[in-house]
Amino acid sequence: MQSYTIGQAARLLGVSPDTARRWADAGRVATHRDEGGRRLIRGQDLAAFSIEVGQSGPDPEDASYTSARNAFPGIVTGVQLGDVAAQVEIQAGPHRLVSLLTCEAVEELGLEVGMQAIARVKSTNVHIDRT
Numbered sequence: 001m002q003s004y005t006i007g008q009a010a011r012l013l014g015v016s017p018d019t020a021r022r023w024a025d026a027g028r029v030a031t032h033r034d035e036g037g038r039r040l041i042r043g044q045d046l047a048a049f050s051i052e053v054g055q056s057g058p059d060p061e062d063a064s065y066t067s068a069r070n071a072f073p074g075i076v077t078g079v080q081l082g083d084v085a086a087q088v089e090i091q092a093g094p095h096r097l098v099s100l101l102t103c104e105a106v107e108e109l110g111l112e113v114g115m116q117a118i119a120r121v122k123s124t125n126v127h128i129d130r131t
Contacts, residue, residue, distance in 0.1 A: 002115055003032075003040035012046065012075045012116065013053055014093020023049075043114020047077040050091035072097055072119040073131065076111055088128055090119045099126035 004012070009029075010020035024031045024039065029049040031039045041049075074092030086106040090097045097119040109130045111117065118129040 002043040003034075004043065004046055004116075006031075006039055006041070008116075009041050009046055012073065012092070013050055014095075043075070047075050047091070047114045050075050051077050051096075054091045054094050054096050070121050072121065074117065074119065076113050076115050076117050079106060079111055079113060081106065088117075090117055090128070092119060097121070097126055099128050101128065 006020050007017045010017040030045050031041050034040055072092035074090040077091045078089035080087040081103050086103045088099050116131045120127040
């Protein structure tokens with residue numbers, strides 16, 4: 001399973017590295033150390049935490065005042081496979097995006113909970129890019 005540094009987690013959550021570090025220090029998200037001593041967050045833990053953060057809404061102090069962009073880098077928080085179609089959920093900061101695509105596309109991209117991905121939005125379609 002992929003793990004993320006505090007800086008990577010901050011980018012995926014749409015907050016500053018200081019905010020992500022404070023959350024980790026407060027025990028809001030579990031961390032572990034690698035052999036080099038860096039603090040890391042397991043992908044599944046970050047996915048679960050990103051859902052919690054997304055449901056609570058943005059902190060007014062961290063709110064962005066820029067226009068929306070068409071590419072939303074985030075973390076995969078859910079993959080539901082059907083017989084032919086699949087549903088992939090991505091938490092990109094405070095934004096939860098859901099895309100319906102083929103099971104074959106999910107398998108080709110190797111999408112699973114806890115990995116980074118980018119949701120690209122064009123009109124009513126959401127396309128998923130593996131990063």
